[in-house]
Structure formats: C-alpha cells, structure tokens
Amino acid sequence: CQNHGSNRKRRRIRHVFSSPTVTYTSCVWVGTWLLLLLANAKNPTAFSLSPWSFGRTTTLTRDKSTLFAFRPPRDGRGQTGRRHSKIQIGSSATNGEAMSTISPNIHGNPEMDAHALPNRNQAIPVYVGQSTLTPYHILHPNTVPEIFSDYPVDPKPLYRVLSLMKEALTSLVSDDNVEALLPEFVRIEHPITHKSMDPLAWISAQQERLSTLSQYQQSSSSSTPSYFYCQSQEQDVEVAALGAVHSCNNTQAVWSLLERHDWPTSSRFYGGERYDSGQTGRSAERVAPEWKDYGSEAWWFLPMLELRRDDSPHNQQNQTILAVHIRPGNIQPTLDLLQQITDHSMAPRPPTTLPPVLSRSTQYKQSDGTTYDGQELYEDAVSKAIERFQVNTTEANSNTTALEKVVLCRVQRMRLGVQDWCALAALRRWKYGGHEGGHLFWMQPGGAAAEFFGCAPERLFRVRHHLVQSEALAGTRPRGSTSAEDTQHLQDLLHSPKDQRENQITADCIEQAFGEMSRRGWVVSKNEDGTDVNMTERRSSSFFVRRLLHLQHLCQSFKGQLTDTNQALNVSRFLLQTLHPTPAVCGAPLQAAQEFIWEHESIGFDR
Numbered sequence: 118c119q120n121h122g123s124n125r126k127r128r129r130i131r132h133v134f135s136s137p138t139v140t141y142t143s144c145v146w147v148g149t150w151l152l153l154l155l156a157n158a159k160n161p162t163a164f165s166l167s168p169w170s171f172g173r174t175t176t177l178t179r180d181k182s183t184l185f186a187f188r189p190p191r192d193g194r195g196q197t198g199r200r201h202s203k204i205q206i207g208s209s210a211t212n213g214e215a216m217s218t219i220s221p222n223i224h225g226n227p228e229m230d231a232h233a234l235p236n237r238n239q240a241i242p243v244y245v246g247q248s249t250l251t252p253y254h255i256l257h258p259n260t261v262p263e264i265f266s267d268y269p270v271d272p273k274p275l276y277r278v279l280s281l282m283k284e285a286l287t288s289l290v291s292d293d294n295v296e297a298l299l300p301e302f303v304r305i306e307h308p309i310t311h312k313s314m315d316p317l318a319w320i321s322a323q324q325e326r327l328s329t330l331s332q333y334q335q336s337s338s339s340s341t342p343s344y345f346y347c348q349s350q351e352q353d354v355e356v357a358a359l360g361a362v363h364s365c366n367n368t369q370a371v372w373s374l375l376e377r378h379d380w381p382t383s384s385r386f387y388g389g390e391r392y393d394s395g396q397t398g399r400s401a402e403r404v405a406p407e408w409k410d411y412g413s414e415a416w417w418f419l420p421m422l423e424l425r426r427d428d429s430p431h432n433q434q435n436q437t438i439l440a441v442h443i444r445p446g447n448i449q450p451t452l453d454l455l456q457q458i459t460d461h462s463m464a465p466r467p468p469t470t471l472p473p474v475l476s477r478s479t480q481y482k483q484s485d486g487t488t489y490d491g492q493e494l495y496e497d498a499v500s501k502a503i504e505r506f507q508v509n510t511t512e513a514n515s516n517t518t519a520l521e522k523v524v525l526c527r528v529q530r531m532r533l534g535v536q537d538w539c540a541l542a543a544l545r546r547w548k549y550g551g552h553e554g555g556h557l558f559w560m561q562p563g564g565a566a567a568e569f570f571g572c573a574p575e576r577l578f579r580v581r582h583h584l585v586q587s588e589a590l591a592g593t594r595p596r597g598s599t600s601a602e603d604t605q606h607l608q609d610l611l612h613s614p615k616d617q618r619e620n621q622i623t624a625d626c627i628e629q630a631f632g633e634m635s636r637r638g639w640v641v642s643k644n645e646d647g648t649d650v651n652m653t654e655r656r657s658s659s660f661f662v663r664r665l666l667h668l669q670h671l672c673q674s675f676k677g678q679l680t681d682t683n684q685a686l687n688v689s690r691f692l693l694q695t696l697h698p699t700p701a702v703c704g705a706p707l708q709a710a711q712e713f714i715w716e717h718e719s720i721g722f723d724r
Contacts, residue, residue: 491529
C-alpha cells in the first residue's frame with residue numbers, strides 16, 4: 118500500500134487500513150488450463166481425458182462412453198501470468214465523499230464508480246471482484262490480505278471446514294450487495310487434514326444420508342443432488358463432488374465458460390460426453406430412457422461441493438481441498454445442501470457381500486413395443502462385419518467405404534436380489550478389496566434413476582505442464598492362474614500379429630494427430646530420453662503390456678512437448694475433437710465404423 122498523503126516509501130502490508138487515500142493492487146490468477154484429475158495450482162497447464170469404457174468383467178460395462186473432467190487454462194486470451202485488479206479508496210477534493218473504482222472490468226459487470234461508502238473510514242471488502250476465496254475472506258473481509266495465494270491457510274479437520282463454509286455462505290446470503298461485488302461464479306476453498314480422509318468413504322456416507330433426507334428433497338428442484346466420483350489409475354488423485362451449481366448439455370458451452378477471464382483458478386467441470394456426440398449427427402435422434410438424464414450430447418456440471426485429494430508428484434503441497442462453488446445471485450441452494458452435509462464417512466473396507474444376481478437377460482424392448490435379443494443382434498452384426506471385410510479385400514473399386522475395424526458390443530440386463538442398491542458399493546469393493554488397476558468413476562445427474570460407473574484402463578490424452586501424452590490400448594489377454602501361464606499369455610499377446618495390427622490401427626490415429634499438431638507448431642514429439650520421435654523407427658520396439666488385476670492389454674504410449682504453454686488450449690481442443698472416439702472403442706475409418714454401428718448395433722440399444 119502507498120500513503121499518498123506523505124513521502125513514505127511504498128511497502129506491502131497484510132491488512133487494509135483507512136487513510137485519506139489508499140491504493141492497493143491485487144494480483145489474481147485467472148483461469149484457462151483444461152485438465153482432468155490434475156495438476157497443482159502453481160503450474161496448472163494440465164489437461165487429461167479418459168475414454169472410460171466399461172471392462173469385460175461386468176455386463177454393465179459394455180458401454181463405451183467417454184468421461185472427462187475439465188480445468189481451465191490461465192487466461193481466456195491464451196496468456197499466462199498475473200492479471201491485476203486495482204481498487205482505489207479515496208476522498209474527493211471537493212466534498213470529501215468516499216469513492217471506489219474497480220478496474221479492469223469484471224466480466225459481466227461494467228466498470229464501476231460507486232459512491233456507496235457512507236464515509237471515508239469504511240473499507241471495501243478484500244473479496245470484491247475475486248473469483249477464488251477462502252472462508253476467511255468473507256468472514257473477515259477487512260483483515261485478510263487481498264491476494265489469495267499470499268494468505269497461508271493451515272489445514273483443519275473436515276468438520277471445522279464445513280462449519281466455516283456454512284458461516285461464510287450464511288454471511289453472503291444476508292448481504293444484499295453481494296451480487297454486485299462478486300463475479301458470476303465463485304470458488305471458496307480450504308485445505309483439510311487429509312491423512313485420514315477418504316473421498317470414496319465420505320461420498321458413500323453422504324449419498325446414503327441425502328437419499329433419505331426429505332428436508333433436502335423439499336428444498337431442491339430435484340429429489341437428489343448430482344453426484345460424481347473418480348480416482349486415477351495411479352491412485353494419486355481422487356475427487357468426490359455433489360450438487361450442481363451449473364450444468365451444461367454440450368461441451369462447447371463448457372469451453373466457453375472456461376475461457377472467461379474471471380473463471381475461478383482451480384474450478385473444474387465433471388461429467389461425460391456421448392460416445393457419438395458431434396460425429397454422426399444422430400446422437401439426438403434416439404436417446405434410450407436410461408440416458409435421458411445425461412443429455413442428448415453431454416452432461417457436465419460445476420459441483421456445489423467438491424472434495425479433492427491430490428498426492429501427485431506435480432503437486433508440491435499434497436493437499437486435500439474442500440471447495441464450495443456459488444453463484445452470488447443464487448447462493449441459497451448451495452447453502453441448503455451444505456447444511457445437510459456432515460463429516461461422517463463409511464469404513465474404508467469392501468462390502469462383505471454384493472447383491473446376488475437373480476436373473477440375466479439379453480432381451481429388451483423398444484419404446485414401440487418391439488422386442489430384441491441382444492445376443493442375436495450381436496452375432497448378426499459380427500457376421501455382416503466379416504462380410505464387409507471380405508468385400509473390401511476382393512473388390513478394390515467397390516463404392517462401399519473400406520472398413521478396417523469395427524468394435525461391436527451388446528447389452529445384458531441383470532436383476533439383483535436387492536432394491537435401492539447403489540453402485541458405490543461396487544467401487545468400494547474394487548478400491549478396498551484389491552484394486553482393478555484402472556480409473557474408477559461413478560456419476561449420477563440430479564434426480565436421475567440411472568448410475569454410470571466403471572473401471573477403465575486407458576486415458577484418451579493428458580496435457581500437463583509442458584507434456585502432452587496419449588496411448589493406444591487395444592489387444593487383450595486374461596491373467597494366468599499361475600506365473601507360468603501368466604507369462605505365456607503375455608508372450609502370446611506381444612507376438613500376436615492380429616493384436617499388433619489391432620493396436621496399430623489406434624496408434625496410427627494418434628500418430629496422425631501428433632503429426633498435425635507438430636505441423637501447426639504446437640507440439641514437438643519426444644522419446645523417453647528427450648530426443649525427437651521418429652515415428653517409423655519407434656514401431657518395431659514400442660509395444661508393451663499393461664497388466665491389471667484380471668486382464669493384460671497391449672499398449673503403445675505417445676509423448677510430446679508443448680512449444681508454448683499458451684498452446685495448451687488449442688492442443689486440448691484438437692485432441693478431443695480428433696481422438697474421441699478412438700478406433701479402440703469404435704473402429705476405423707471413424708465415419709464408416711460409426712455408420713456400421715448405427716445400422717447394425719443400435720437397432721436394439723443405445724451405447
């Protein structure tokens with residue numbers, strides 16, 4: 118702060134004080150790196166996406182949808198660094214009236230000259246114009262520093278942080294001017310003591326509690342809040358989120374929000390996008406009843422409440438954060454949900470039993486009353502695919518587009534011996550009873566009857582710091598019952614021409630994407646030792662096997678170096694549009710495979 122009424126040298130202080138004229142500048146990080154389960158706040162050039170297709174061990178995991186989580190880049194204009202907001206409190210030379218000026222413009226609000234202060238001794242709250250806060254900024258608005266990153270907040274137990282959040286939101290609800298003082302979206306966060314905190318055990322207890330609370334059902338537009346949970350394959354990042362402060366039914370709307378200069382630094386959207394969204398144009402033509410709550414294209418939501426554990430090597434703080442998102446014009450719904458939340462967690466151990474399967478069926482009925490047998494449709498589609506391959510081989514000049522590969526699936530419906538079973542029990546079984554080795558995920562939109570969950574072994578791509586990563590995962594063998602049998606399966610997989618070809622089709626797609634990014638000057642492809650990649654040379658020795666609990670997969674990995682971190686947004690958008698869905702879950706060429714799936718598989722069900 119600088120006292121313009123004297124000749125004192127400029128010096129920073131930790132508290133705002135009143136004087137004839139006080140000027141201070143707050144340096145606020147504003148967001149735009151995209152990310153999936155992701156990086157630390159000091160270097161958030163991270164983005165990662167997962168084609169979380171269901172595995173083969175459960176019939177509920179035949180669906181090949183894709184799950185994403187987003188975090189924005191630093192600046193909507195593609196720039197990193199600090200953006201400054203200047204607030205001046207002064208006295209008029211003519212009438213002594215106190216005046217405040219905020220610049221630059223806060224997104225959505227005009228540049229403001231307010232004469233609302235009753236006298237020169239009243240200070241403007243330090244949280245004015247800030248999109249990322251702590252509870253202390255709100256509870257003690259004139260005694261904490263205006264720069265969030267300069268204010269150290271010690272971790273506290275979850276019950277204490279929940280209490281602070283409730284106090285802060287109650288204070289904001291009672292402030293009639295809060296909508297004019299804050300951006301449209303605000304994140305309030307606080308670190309918690311995380312050594313004993315397990316996000317899966319916690320959200321399991323909250324889901325069970327909220328499903329029985331009629332008070333919450335009466336105060337919300339939906340009977341239950343939106344839910345989301347995920348844990349990375351490396352088990353170093355874990356997220357539990359509930360309640361939706363904002364939701365989007367298409368991915369472009371998410372990108373638009375993430376580009377805003379006032380977007381909260383660490384805020385992320387969670388959810389998923391349809392398997393065929395934006396590719397064939399047919400995704401909206403027929404949406405099965407079980408998917409109607411997930412939108413015709415996508416379902417993303419900004420959670421009201423988020424518990425995030427990040428022990429990744431890139432996160433130096435290794436903190437677990439509890440965050441609350443609000444919209445200043447509509448704070449009450451978030452406060453209502455927060456009032457129902459507790460610090461109670463289930464015991465971090467697997468369920469003793471899972472519900473018995475009373476019956477299995479591949480029969481299902483369409484809305485027009487037509488009944489189909491999923492197994493028959495699947496076998497018929499396989500036969501037609503083989504015929505199509507043979508036609509491509511014998512008739513080089515055929516008018517039909519050549520089909521190299523197509524990934525077909527089928528549905529099976531199981532009737533369980535229990536009612537109101539929650540899929541979180543399956544995730545607790547996987548996590549605590551012997552980890553499957555993949556990315557765990559579970560989601561359910563508010564009021565939806567259908568839960569979407571699974572354990573996927575592969576990522577679509579990740580952009581983190583300066584590194585761009587992707588992988589081709591295709592070709593599978595079971596794990597052996599003995600060490601010798603396990604090794605034999607591995608060798609069979611590594612030396613199988615059929616599996617190598619299947620994997621290479623996916624690798625070719627990724628290689629083309631990296632090549633295009635290189636031509637655009639966004640990425641330089643790198644080997645493990647940092648040397649430039651020669652795509653032709655890497656093929657002979659690039660295969661390796663990823664071994665999971667029950668399966669082992671043939672895999673190839675791809676890495677590139679960003680030429681400029683400002684290109685992270687361009688790279689992320691390009692890879693999402695180019696790689697989703699990959700040949701590993703759809704086929705090749707993409708358009709021909711999707712048309713074949715739509716014609717032969719989608720007769721019976723909506724994948």
